[in-house]
Amino acid sequence: xxxxxxxxxxxxxxxxxxxxxxxxxxxxxxxxxxxxxxxxxxxxxxxxxxxxxxxxxxxxxxxxxxxxxxxxxxxxxxxxxxxxxxxxxxxxxxxxxxxxxxxxxxxxxxxxxxxxxxxxxxxxxxxxxxxxxxxxxxxxxxxxxxxxxxxxxxxxxxxxxxxxxxxxxxxx
Amino acid sequence: xxxxxxxxxxxxxxxxxxxxxxxxxxxxxxxxxxxxxxxxxxxxxxxxxxxxxxxxxxxxxxxxxxxxxxxxxxxxxxxxxxxxxxxxxxxxxxxxxxxxxxxxxxxxxxxxxxxxxxxxxxxxxxxxxxxxxxxxxxxxxxxxxxxxxxxxxxxxxxxxxxxxxxxxxxxxxxxxxxxxxxxxxxxxxxxxxxxxxxxxxxxxxxxxxxxxxxxxxxxxxxxxxxxxxxxxxxxxxxxxxxxxxxxxxxxxxxxxxxxxxxxxxxxxxxxxxxxxxxxxxxxxxxxxxxxxxxxxxxxxxxx
Numbered sequence: 403x404x405x406x407x408x409x410x411x412x413x414x415x416x417x418x419x420x421x422x423x424x425x426x427x428x429x430x431x432x433x434x435x436x437x438x439x440x441x442x443x444x445x446x447x448x449x450x451x452x453x454x455x456x457x458x459x460x461x462x463x464x465x466x467x468x469x470x471x472x473x474x475x476x477x478x479x480x481x482x483x484x485x486x487x488x489x490x491x492x493x494x495x496x497x498x499x500x501x502x503x504x505x506x507x508x509x510x511x512x513x514x515x516x517x518x519x520x521x522x523x524x525x526x527x528x529x530x531x532x533x534x535x536x537x538x539x540x541x542x543x544x545x546x547x548x549x550x551x552x553x554x555x556x557x558x559x560x561x562x563x564x565x566x567x568x569x570x571x572x573x574x
Numbered sequence: 575x576x577x578x579x580x581x582x583x584x585x586x587x588x589x590x591x592x593x594x595x596x597x598x599x600x601x602x603x604x605x606x607x608x609x610x611x612x613x614x615x616x617x618x619x620x621x622x623x624x625x626x627x628x629x630x631x632x633x634x635x636x637x638x639x640x641x642x643x644x645x646x647x648x649x650x651x652x653x654x655x656x657x658x659x660x661x662x663x664x665x666x667x668x669x670x671x672x673x674x675x676x677x678x679x680x681x682x683x684x685x686x687x688x689x690x691x692x693x694x695x696x697x698x699x700x701x702x703x704x705x706x707x708x709x710x711x712x713x714x715x716x717x718x719x720x721x722x723x724x725x726x727x728x729x730x731x732x733x734x735x736x737x738x739x740x741x742x743x744x745x746x747x748x749x750x751x752x753x754x755x756x757x758x759x760x761x762x763x764x765x766x767x768x769x770x771x772x773x774x775x776x777x778x779x780x781x782x783x784x785x786x787x788x789x790x791x792x793x794x795x796x797x798x799x800x801x802x803x804x805x806x807x808x809x810x811x812x813x814x815x816x817x818x819x820x821x822x823x824x825x826x827x828x829x830x831x832x833x834x835x836x837x838x839x840x841x842x843x844x845x846x847x848x849x850x851x852x853x854x855x856x857x858x859x860x861x862x863x864x865x866x867x868x869x870x871x872x873x874x875x876x877x
Contacts, residue, residue, distance in 0.1 A: 413627035416620070441613040446605070449621055454779045455701075457634070457787035484787040485633040 415544040421459030427466030430526035431493035456482040467495040467502040468510035486546035583661035597799035598622040611844040629792035648689045649793035655685030664740040671737040694782030705781025715858040722866035723755035730873040748872030755866040768846040806832040
C-alpha cells in the first residue's frame with residue numbers, strides 16, 4: 403500500500419459523512435439517530451457530519467421497512483451516493499420488516515433492494531448501539547478499495563438507470 | 575508591482591501556501607467553537623484536511639447533461655479569483671499595490687458568488703436553482719452597503735490604492751463606520767447564521783452545491799474555506815491600526831486577528847437562527863446601507 407492509499411484510508415476513517423433516509427419508518431429510529439449528534443453522544447468527534455444531500459454522503463443510513471411508496475426513492479438515492487459507499491440498516495425494520503413483515507404494502511427488507519453492510523438491531527436501537535454500528539460502518543468504508551481512476555459508479559442496483567435525476571426529484 | 579513579488583503574494587503569502595492551511599484552521603476553529611458553545615466536544619484538529627482528502631478520493635455517479643468543464647471549471651475559477659484577491663490584500667505596509675487595485679479587488683470578490691449562482695442554475699436541481707436565486711438576490715442586498723463602504727474608505731484616503739486606504743482606515747469617524755459596515759457584510763457573504771439563506775442546510779438540501787459530489791465538492795468546499803481567509807483578511811488588513819514593519823510579526827498579527835474575527839462570526843452564527851430572505855434584504859438595505867451612507871457622508875465632509 404503506497405503513501406496515497408494510506409492517506410486516503412486514514413481520511414475515510416476520520417471523515418464519514420452520513421445521509422439519513424426514512425423508508426417508511428415510524429420516526430422512532432430517526433429520533434434516536436439524531437440523538438447521536440446531540441451533546442451527550444456527539445458523533446462529530448468521530449468526524450461524522452450529517453449531510454443534507456446524498457451526493458455528499460459516504461454512509462447511507464436507512465430506517466423503516468421500505469414501503470412500496472419509498473422503494474424507488476431508496477434506489478434513486480442509493481445510486482446518487484458517490485462510490486465507495488456503505489449502507490447501514492438502522493433498526494429492526496430494514497433488517498426484517500419487523501411487525502410489518504407479510505404486509506402487501508412492503509417492498510422490504512432492505513437487502514432485497516440494495517446491498518447492506520451493517521445491521522443495527524433494536525426497535526428503536528439505543529444511541530450507543532447506533533454509534534457502535536456507525537463505527538463498524540466506518541471501518542468497512544475505510545477498507546473499501548479506492549475506486550480506479552476513470553471508473554464511475556461500480557454497481558448499478560435495481561436496474562434503474564436513475565443518475566440523471568437531480569437530488570430531491572423522485573421518479574415514481 | 576514586481577513580477578516576483580506578485581507570485582510570492584499569489585502562491586505563498588497571503589496566497590495558496592498560507593491560505594489553504596489557514597482556511598482549514600479557520601474552519602476547524604469555527605466547527606470546534608460551535609460545538610463547544612453547544613456543550614459538545616467537537617471535531618478533532620485535522621478534520622477539515624481529512625474531509626478534503628476523502629472527498630478527493632470519491633467517485634461520483636455520472637449526471638448526463640451536467641458533466642465536464644462546468645463541474646470543475648466553476649469552483650476552480652472561484653478559487654483562482656479568491657487567490658487573486660488575497661494577493662492584493664495590503665497585509666504589509668509597504669505592500670506593493672498599484673493605483674486602482676481596489677477596483678480589481680471588488681471585481682475579484684464578486685467572482686465566487688457568480689460562480690456559485692451559475693453552478694446552482696447549471697445543476698438543474700430545483701434546490702440548486704432555489705439556492706442560486708437566493709444568492710443572486712442576497713448579493714443585491716449586501717453589495718450595496720459593501721461597495722458604498724469601500725467608496726467611503728477610498729474617499730477618505732483620496733485614493734483607489736489599497737495600501738493607502740489601509741493607512742487611513744480607523745483614523746476618522748467615517749472610516750470606522752465603513753469598517754463596521756464591511757464587517758457586518760461578512761456573515762451573509764460567508765453564508766453564516768442568521769444569513770445562512772443560500773445553502774440553508776436541511777431546508778433546501780445545501781443549495782447551489784446540492785448536485786456536486788466527490789472532487790468537485792472538495793473544490794467548492796475549498797473555495798468556501800478560502801473565502802473565510804479572504805473576507806476576514808480583507809477587514810483585518812484594512813482595520814489593523816498599525817504595522818510593525820517586521821514581516822513575520824505583521825504576518826502573525828494578521829493571522830491571529832483574522833482568527834479572532836472568525837471566532838466572533840462563529841459566536842454570532844451559533845447564537846442566532848436563520849431569518850427569511852426578505853428580512854435579510856430589509857436589514858441590509860435599511861440599516862447597513864444607512865450606516866454605509868453615513869460613512870460616505872462623513873468621509874466626504876472629512877469628519
